[in-house]
Amino acid sequence: MGFSTRQIHAGVTPDPLTGSILTPIYQTTTYVQPSVDEYLSKGYSYSRSGNPTVRALELKLADLEGGVDCICFGTGMAAIQGVMLAFLNAGDHAIISDVAYGGTYRLCTKVLSRFGIEFTFADGSDPDAVAAAVRDNTKLFLTETPANPTMKCSDIAAISKIAKKAGAIHVVDNTFLTPYFQLPLTLGADLSIHSTTKYMDGHNATVGGAVISATQEHSDAVAFIQNSTGSIMSPQVAWLTSQGCKTLSLRMDAQSAIAMTLAKHLETHPKVEQVCYPGLESFAQHELASRQASGYGAMFWFEVKGGLAAGKKLMDNIDVFSLAENLGSLESLITHPVTMTHADVEEAERKRVGIIDGLVRVSVGLEDVEDLIDALDKALEQV
Amino acid sequence: MYFDVNGKQAFATTGGKPFDNKKPAVIFLQGSGLDHTFWGLHSRFFAFRNYAVLVPDFPGHSNSEGPALTSIEAIADWLAKVVETLAVDNISVVAHSQGCLNALEFVSRYPGKVRSVSFIASGLATPVNPGLIDAAENKPESAIAMMLSWGFGHAGHFHQGPIPGNSMIAGGRKIMGGNPDGLASDLKACDAYRNGKAAAAGITVPHQVILAGTDRMAPRKAGMALVGALANPELHIIQESGHMVPIEAPNECRLLLKNFIFANNPAS
Amino acid sequence: MHSTRRSNRSEAMSHFYHFDTLALHAGQTVDGEFGARATPIYQTTSYVFPDTDTASSIFNLERGGHAYSRITNPTVAVLEQRIAALEGGSAAVCTASGMAATFVAITAILGQGDHIIASTQMYGGNISLMKNTLPRFGITTTFVDPTDVDAFAGAIQDNTRLIYGELIGNPGLDILDLDGIVAISDEHHIPFMVDATFNTPYLCKCFDYGVNITIHSITKWMGGHGLAIGGVVVDGGNFDWGATDKYPTITEPYAPFSGLNIWEEFGPSAFATRIRAEAMRDFGATMSPMTAFLLLQGLETLSLRMDKHLSNTKELLDYLSNHDSVSWVSHPDLPSHSSHKLAKKYLPKGAGSIVSFGVKGGRDAGKAFIENVSLASHLANVGDAKTLIIHPATTTHSRIDAEALVAAGITEDMVRLSVGLEDVKDIKADFEDGFRAAKKIAKA
Structure with a gap:
């Protein structure tokens, strides 16, 4: 079945008791067992270990990503942490793409490092650099592509091969493109992770995460860590996210089309120094972006002539776009990574990976493109 | 629908369709102290599937003129008169609790036009605790409380039920409370009835027995005595129900009635 | 039937x-x-x-x-x-x-x-x-x-x-x-x-x-x-x-x-x-x-809450009835209320947790009381777990004159109270702040 059909129907069966067409919100802690001997015969005992509403979302996401199973988490960070704890022990080593969400960077360098796990941040756009970082104790590769916020792309298939050779698992953060545009598991990755907060929900309504595995063994390992550490998704969040998923393809198509229009518009604007969007011919990795994904997403960044001061002025004066963290929602958002999402990354590291001070990150929403262009033009006028 | 039987006014509901005696008929017989509203979740269903539905209030109950009849045999005779008055052919009888005793006696004595009979939650006899008869005569609300308390299973006592927003047990209380006089005479008629075994042996038309898993009014042993006395019963047990099967488990009950009646007394 | x-x-x-x-x-x-x-x-x-x-x-x-x-x-x-x-x-x-x-x-x-x-x-x-x-x-x-x-x-x-x-x-x-x-x-x-x-x-x-x-x-x-x-x-x-x-x-x-x-x-x-x-x-x-x-x-907690609403109400009735800044207290559980007998008959556990009382000093004193309590929320709902309070003469009934107020059973000094589930000691302490402010107005 096609993606649009599956994004609506996968994981959902009408409630047998009432016929309710949507999965009910099982806002419950516990489940009444038919008898001692039939403990768990209906599949549920306690909502940390499993909940029917959350399960419906997990089955949907597993289907969309082409995985065998999925475990949902309370946040995207919880999903990343769950994967790290499931597959890394003290003394192990992991290779992370050198541009990644600031929270991922912080988790690795400030938290997991305390438990004896070592990290190398390698340039994912250069498979040779990634291969050179492999050590005897390398157990996990985490690739974020396109990367937040630089939009640098990594070759999922190439890195998957390196990981396989090293006997390590390859995890791809697929938040930016979603399974509608990019299927890491079919490119050779072992796990695909998401902040469902972003495009999966799509409405700025919930915070959540998901881990989709290509094998049951990997998924069970993630589930075990989740049940042990408790970072679960709530039934209400799962239910809202399930509703959001139903329009994923529509939103991705519409939002990425608007992003392309805005990127092209800004590229010709006299006050703009550079625009970085994988869909532009000028994007350095345009060939890779076109090869491994069927769309370019709705995230891009640009630099205003005049550097940081000009960028700040634009963001403080812009209409329609909201100055806010998060991305992937219907509301267009504008962010200054250096002071907001990536403030925890040291300046030298930022400079090294290309998070320049004047970088203005845009998450394109679903407003009328004329209003968004008008807002950008008016704000640029004041710069 | 009002009509005259033996010169007295009688009432029956017809399930929301005009009564057409040319169609095959389903006659519903309710238990002690109850009236036509007991069968609301079944009568309308059959009426809208081309059956002539008749749910009579027994004499002295709700809309039918009194006095109440004092023996099962007298009620059977009265039913024969109703059938004769309305000139009904091809009858399926559906009976619950005391209605089953009425049905045993009616069908065995007047088998001519009966095509099938469904017995729900009953045995061959219904011996009644003297304390209950005494309560029914002197303090009907106490007798009603006892019968509701025993009559409904777990789900009923927690006010569950198949109609959204409705408490089945509270509805039962109101129906039963409507006939305090009828209740006492019904219970005495039940207690006095001794002919169940012989009547059961005399039933030759197709018959089914539907028993409830947690019935405290007609326990399993009593129900199985009825099954044993009948020639060739089709037996069903609805586990998750107390005695008040037609309102406690109406969907399961309706499906069993439908399959049985559609097969044995088909409507066009 | x-x-x-x-x-x-x-x-x-x-x-x-x-x-x-x-x-x-x-x-x-x-x-x-x-x-x-x-x-x-x-x-x-x-x-x-x-x-x-x-x-x-x-x-x-x-x-x-x-x-x-x-x-x-x-x-x-x-x-x-x-x-x-x-x-x-x-x-x-x-x-x-x-x-x-x-x-x-x-x-x-x-x-x-x-x-x-x-x-x-x-x-x-x-x-x-x-x-x-x-x-x-x-x-x-x-x-x-x-x-x-x-x-x-x-x-x-x-x-x-x-x-x-x-x-x-x-x-x-x-x-x-x-x-x-x-x-x-x-x-x-x-x-x-x-x-x-x-x-x-x-x-x-x-x-x-x-x-x-x-x-x-x-x-x-x-x-x-x-x-x-x-x-x-x-x-x-x-x-x-x-x-x-x-x-x-x-x-x-x-x-x-x-x-x-x-x-x-x-x-x-x-x-x-x-x-x-x-x-x-x-x-x-x-x-x-x-x-x-x-x-x-x-x-699920209706009876627990109602019992506490009632016990808090009873304590506040005692407190208000004996307070020198209060001119009158009205609640059916008080023998002085015209419906006291009916309340005992139909509401033996207690006649609810709405109380009205008068603040000595009239309209302005009532207003001052409301403005100087802080735990009790000033709003027009009733039956919340939180104590709610309102001065009808300056709010819900502010557009009608004194004569019409009387017809509606509302006096200018009247405060309507929906007793909540807070610790009653804190409600009383809060009311003391209100009464002190009302007293100043009454004296002025």
């Missing part, structure tokens, strides 16, 4: 679950698929039918079931059946608000040319509905003094189809004489509907006295946390609609359902069925599943 009044007492040789057990369990069938202990939130519009026969039989009211959430919803149904169980009613219909409950209850049986007898002491929204809105559709109301039973009898007209009052009146807190009014409504075959919001079934089960319909704003004590708006109509199942031809909406064939005779086929839940079949379908004042779920959580 005969009236079954007062048949609800538990009897020897019979066992029924009691109030607190029902408040936790009634109406909920533990879901068979997973066994979830809490009531699932069926946040859905519609329901998949197994086959067309089931679909048509649900639409034709041949069987129960869910078709579309405007009419019924499994989560809302749990709340409805739980309230029916607590009230001792045969059925209940939840609505989007308490006002919607009043409206659908009235319009289920009344039409153009019909007449209501209603108490003067009612929530302003109720009064306005009957005084201003319903007359536009040909339904008129005679308002009578709730303490004068004879006035109810005297107001009866040929076209009277409903008697309506609040058990604990607003704002005077006068108690309806249920026995006296039931005698009149029985004699004239007119249903008697009571707004039982202020008492809840925990303090008084109106059906035990022969009341035929109750309505509630569940927003208030039933839900208890001030977090969701909702109402309910409860069918007592004890009114003989067929005894006269005055109620054709119940006893005559209803065309939209193939000539359904609701009274014949639904008997004790005929009134609720009419609301479901007509008002929920055509007016659509539906409660949302999420609201029902939230209100269910509140309902």
